[in-house]
Amino acid sequence: MARRMTIRTAWQCDAQGVFIGETIVQEDPLTPGTFLLPPGCVLHAPPAFEPVSQTAVWQEGAWAVHALPPPEEAPVPATPDEGAPSVPPSIVVPTPENRPAAGAHEIAVIAGGQWAVVADWRDTAYWLADGSAHRITALGETPPENALFAAPPELSMSLAEAQAARIAQLRAAWQAAGEAPVSFTTAAGHTDLYACDAASIANLDAMLAANTQAGSWPPDLWLTAGGLPVSPFTWNDLEGLARTIANRAQPDYAALLVKIAAVMAATTVAQVGAITWQAT
Numbered sequence: 001m002a003r004r005m006t007i008r009t010a011w012q013c014d015a016q017g018v019f020i021g022e023t024i025v026q027e028d029p030l031t032p033g034t035f036l037l038p039p040g041c042v043l044h045a046p047p048a049f050e051p052v053s054q055t056a057v058w059q060e061g062a063w064a065v066h067a068l069p070p071p072e073e074a075p076v077p078a079t080p081d082e083g084a085p086s087v088p089p090s091i092v093v094p095t096p097e098n099r100p101a102a103g104a105h106e107i108a109v110i111a112g113g114q115w116a117v118v119a120d121w122r123d124t125a126y127w128l129a130d131g132s133a134h135r136i137t138a139l140g141e142t143p144p145e146n147a148l149f150a151a152p153p154e155l156s157m158s159l160a161e162a163q164a165a166r167i168a169q170l171r172a173a174w175q176a177a178g179e180a181p182v183s184f185t186t187a188a189g190h191t192d193l194y195a196c197d198a199a200s201i202a203n204l205d206a207m208l209a210a211n212t213q214a215g216s217w218p219p220d221l222w223l224t225a226g227g228l229p230v231s232p233f234t235w236n237d238l239e240g241l242a243r244t245i246a247n248r249a250q251p252d253y254a255a256l257l258v259k260i261a262a263v264m265a266a267t268t269v270a271q272v273g274a275i276t277w278q279a280t
Contacts, residue, residue: 007110011058013040019056019063026110030122036109036139109139127151162272166263170256173277177251181225184244186237193225196245204242211235 006027014020017040025035025043035043046056049065057064100115102108107120121136126147128134133151136143143149157165181193194200211217217238221231259275266272 008035010035010037010041010043011046013042013058015040017058019046019058024110038109107139157269159269159272162269163263163266166272166275167260170259170263170277174251174256182244182248184241186230186233188232190230192230194222194241195225196248201245204238204245208238208242
């Protein structure tokens, strides 16, 4: 059975805290015993005052009664044919029966004595691209368009897990930088990329060792990094490729150690995530 909506009287103030009239408010369905208050609305009744010469003002959590300045001479009211409204707008008293329907992340509240449907994302957690976490606490507040409603995977790790994962990624990136293919031009003028991973280097060394005494390369071909054959590929080309690989620029091992030290010194997962390998 749906819980019966509770409503009660509240007192509405303007932006300066001046009492302007009574209204009714409804109980917060998320927090029974509390009420959904529009801006400037309070649940404490003002003290008795004479409206002709006094006004009640809500200041710093309490009512204060102030004397009004002497009234100025009132202007002559406009006659109906001069455009003055003669009939006040109709007011519908809000009741549970005429409460408007509210969609997802919306709620119907009473504001200014009338029903209004406002956004209700209260208690919704979201994350931004920078990893910062946020939680909505007020009616009318909505998440930004780029909000993430689940923590980024790296933020769900513990600090130790994030550090271990980042160190492994740094080592893999450093190794991949050292195994990047090299460009080599054969004696016949063919330029292409050739693999430099450990297995490819081992194969090249083995072919050189096996044919050094003869000083020739009978197959007269080699494979590019993409697996395509290059022919002619002479003994001199084989030796030239070996020299090119041996003389290639190596990624800085000291730089890897510096980055790993920074990961170990990080105190938050976000700091760990900011440390990346940039091959040079």
